[in-house]
Amino acid sequence: MLAFKLAFKNLMGAGLRTWLNVSVLSFAFVIIVFYNGMIDGWNRQSRIDTRNWEIGDGQYWHPGYDRLDAYTINDAHQVMSDEILSDVKNKNLAPVLIAQATAYPLGRMEGVLLKGIDPEQIILKLPSDKLKPSDDHDYAIIGKRMAESAKLKMGDKLLIRWRDKNGTFDAREIEIASIFKCDVPNVDKGQIYLRLDVLQKMMGMGNEATLLVAGNGFQTRNLKNWDLKNSDFLMSDIDRIIQAKKAGGSIIEGLLLIIALIAIFDTQVLSIFRRQKEIGTYIALGMTRPQVVGIFTVEGAAYSILATLLGAAYGIPLFMLIDKLGISMKAARTTDLPVAEKIFPYYSFNLILITIIIVIISATIVSYMPARKISKMKPTDALKGKLA
Amino acid sequence: MENDAIIKIENLIKRFPVGKTEFTALKNVNISFGTGEFAGLVGPSGSGKTTLLNIIGSLDSPSEGEVIVLGKNVSLLTHKQSAVLRNRHIGFIFQTYNLLPVYSVYENVEFALLLQNMSGSERKKAVMAALEWVGLTEKVKSRPSMLSGGECQRVAIARSMVKRPEIVLADEPTANLDSSNSHNILQTMKNLNRELNTTFIFATHDEKVMKYLNRIISLEDGKVVKDLLMPDSKN
Numbered sequence: 304m305l306a307f308k309l310a311f312k313n314l315m316g317a318g319l320r321t322w323l324n325v326s327v328l329s330f331a332f333v334i335i336v337f338y339n340g341m342i343d344g345w346n347r348q349s350r351i352d353t354r355n356w357e358i359g360d361g362q363y364w365h366p367g368y369d370r371l372d373a374y375t376i377n378d379a380h381q382v383m384s385d386e387i388l389s390d391v392k393n394k395n396l397a398p399v400l401i402a403q404a405t406a407y408p409l410g411r412m413e414g415v416l417l418k419g420i421d422p423e424q425i426i427l428k429l430p431s432d433k434l435k436p437s438d439d440h441d442y443a444i445i446g447k448r449m450a451e452s453a454k455l456k457m458g459d460k461l462l463i464r465w466r467d468k469n470g471t472f473d474a475r476e477i478e479i480a481s482i483f484k485c486d487v488p489n490v491d492k493g494q495i496y497l498r499l500d501v502l503q504k505m506m507g508m509g510n511e512a513t514l515l516v517a518g519n520g521f522q523t524r525n526l527k528n529w530d531l532k533n534s535d536f537l538m539s540d541i542d543r544i545i546q547a548k549k550a551g552g553s554i555i556e557g558l559l560l561i562i563a564l565i566a567i568f569d570t571q572v573l574s575i576f577r578r579q580k581e582i583g584t585y586i587a588l589g590m591t592r593p594q595v596v597g598i599f600t601v602e603g604a605a606y607s608i609l610a611t612l613l614g615a616a617y618g619i620p621l622f623m624l625i626d627k628l629g630i631s632m633k634a635a636r637t638t639d640l641p642v643a644e645k646i647f648p649y650y651s652f653n654l655i656l657i658t659i660i661i662v663i664i665s666a667t668i669v670s671y672m673p674a675r676k677i678s679k680m681k682p683t684d685a686l687k688g689k690l691a
Numbered sequence: 692m693e694n695d696a697i698i699k700i701e702n703l704i705k706r707f708p709v710g711k712t713e714f715t716a717l718k719n720v721n722i723s724f725g726t727g728e729f730a731g732l733v734g735p736s737g738s739g740k741t742t743l744l745n746i747i748g749s750l751d752s753p754s755e756g757e758v759i760v761l762g763k764n765v766s767l768l769t770h771k772q773s774a775v776l777r778n779r780h781i782g783f784i785f786q787t788y789n790l791l792p793v794y795s796v797y798e799n800v801e802f803a804l805l806l807q808n809m810s811g812s813e814r815k816k817a818v819m820a821a822l823e824w825v826g827l828t829e830k831v832k833s834r835p836s837m838l839s840g841g842e843c844q845r846v847a848i849a850r851s852m853v854k855r856p857e858i859v860l861a862d863e864p865t866a867n868l869d870s871s872n873s874h875n876i877l878q879t880m881k882n883l884n885r886e887l888n889t890t891f892i893f894a895t896h897d898e899k900v901m902k903y904l905n906r907i908i909s910l911e912d913g914k915v916v917k918d919l920l921m922p923d924s925k926n
């Protein structure tokens with residue numbers, strides 16, 4: 304306790320130099336918390352979006368289906384059993400039939416995926432209810448990205464051409480019934496959503512589906528001939544990219560922290576050199592050398608405590624403001640990862656605690672290293688102010 | 692007198708390594724100090740005064756010989772034991788005062804007591820008493836930077852005396868002070884020496900100091916060349 308009291312007095316007494324060190328360290332601290340908070344916020348948001356728009360609470364795949372391999376699509380469809388159909392009816396499963404097609408927007412040619420979804424489904428946020436039944440219209444819904452790349456507006460007609468189950472080409476015009484806004488590129492880019500029954504008829508695949516999306520009311524179990532893919536599997540892409548972003552960020556964070564620590568180290572070396580007489584006096588007053596080493600170590604460690612306080616002083620209002628406004632992510636929205644227009648950072652207690660511990664421990668270590676020299680100092684030399 | 696010696700130095704030799712050779716700073720010193728002495732080590736610069744004080748205060752160790760302080764052989768003390776000896780039984784006063792700059796007068800004086808297990812109220816009483824001895828009760832909250840040299844040295848005296856040590860070692864305590872301040876602090880120390888029967892040992896060149904001493908030990912080139920009792924010292 305004496306060491307703490309003395310350390311804080313010395314730090315306050317040192318004035319500007321202290322605040323410079325504390326500022327640099329607090330800056331590193333705030334950046335680390337902020338960056339990780341942003342990544343965590345992004346992670347949470349993209350998981351929620353991906354869940355709501357794409358994967359639900361897990362999926363069942365036709366055993367031949369591979370979402371990364373378009374060639375598997377042609378053969379990856381099968382009839383749904385009565386058991387499955389009753390779950391579909393109860394809105395616990397949402398079947399999706401996937402087919403390849405070519406679209407001709409403005410005379411250009413573009414490969415697209417046709418996805419047949421149940422208009423009644425409520426598991427995914429897709430506005431499937433816009434896919435009204437009609438005898439002379441084939442309604443479709445598309446996402447904003449698709450609409451932009453194909454220059455399509457609501458009410459526009461689009462020619463599509465496909466091969467049915469037997470390999471026969473067919474073509475027809477569909478009408479865009481709705482354009483939805485969604486932050487998950489995977490459910491948007493190059494995709495056209497049709498009524499499931501319409502696509503089934505087009506393909507000659509009555510009652511068939513490629514995959515089934517489970518809702519939260521669905522009791523997870525094995526379905527014969529369908530492969531269960533859980534959320535962890537389906538989100539592994541997000542996990543991988545988030546990990547990469549974290550790793551990338553930690554380089555900058557590490558550098559910032561190192562700069563702050565070098566400043567402390569430097570201050571400590573200088574301070575021990577300049578305060579030899581004080582060190583000698585402590586010993587003359589009856590302190591042991593380890594006790595004096597302790598004072599100087601605590602003094603350096605105290606920078607980290609002050610930095611935490613200072614960081615909280617400007618970090619908390621700043622974070623609260625950011626939390627209100629969100630961070631515009633327009634620039635990052637070109638990636639294939641789900642990125643909301645605005646990200647709201649998420650600061651977990653663990654993140655903050657771990658950051659504080661890292662900052663305190665590293666500051667203590669860099670303070671201890673020069674302070675150790677004191678234990679080799681002769682008190683008589685210290686009192687004379689001679690460098691040991 | 693020999694029996695109740697508080698400090699007993701026998702055949703003390705102190706060598707310092709200088710490059711590859713050695714320099715002998717104290718050459719076979721034999722002295723004893725009794726309780727309540729007000730003694731001074733005098734002699735030219737480099738004669739070994741500071742070296743001798745440091746060894747008595749166990750800030751440095753003998754190369755050869757025996758130094759017994761308060762019944763303890765300083766060569767045999769562990770670091771911890773010698774720290775306790777300094778903390779409880781020996782006060783130091785330096786030429787440059789060596790006050791802790793970030794502490795107030797009160798806290799500077801209190802410091803040594805914080806290393807002991809002393810209750811807060813006891814500590815306060817002791818600190819205020821010490822500040823009263825040196826006449827600085829008005830300045831408890833001042834920082835050393837706000838004080839004059841004489842006042843600083845009075846704080847240092849209070850700091851060395853607050854724990855009521857048996858021995859106070861003062862190395863050139865008046866060297867940075869003008870004549871009236873010097874007399875003032877010497878008078879203060881002499882009073883404490885009488886009241887508390889504390890043994891004072893000075894290292895000094897200062898004629899003013901010598902007038903107060905009741906024993907003058909002359910060192911020359913690391914040897915005791917004269918050891919005189921001064922029956923007619925001031926007060």
Ligand SMILES: Nc1ncnc2c1ncn2[C@@H]1O[C@H](COP(=O)(O)OP(=O)(O)OP(=O)(O)O)[C@@H](O)[C@H]1O
Pocket residue numbers: 707708709714715716734735736737738739740741742743894
């Ligand atoms: N650590 C050391 N290493 C080498 N020589 C030393 C060391 N300390 C003291 N000496 C030498 O020992 C001799 C005695 O030094 P000391 O400081 O005791 O003298 P002093 O009598 O106190 O002198 P002054 O009146 O100038 O303070 C000097 O010649 C000094 O150079």
Ligand SMILES: [Mg+2]
Pocket residue numbers: 740741742862894
């Ligand atoms: Mg000297």
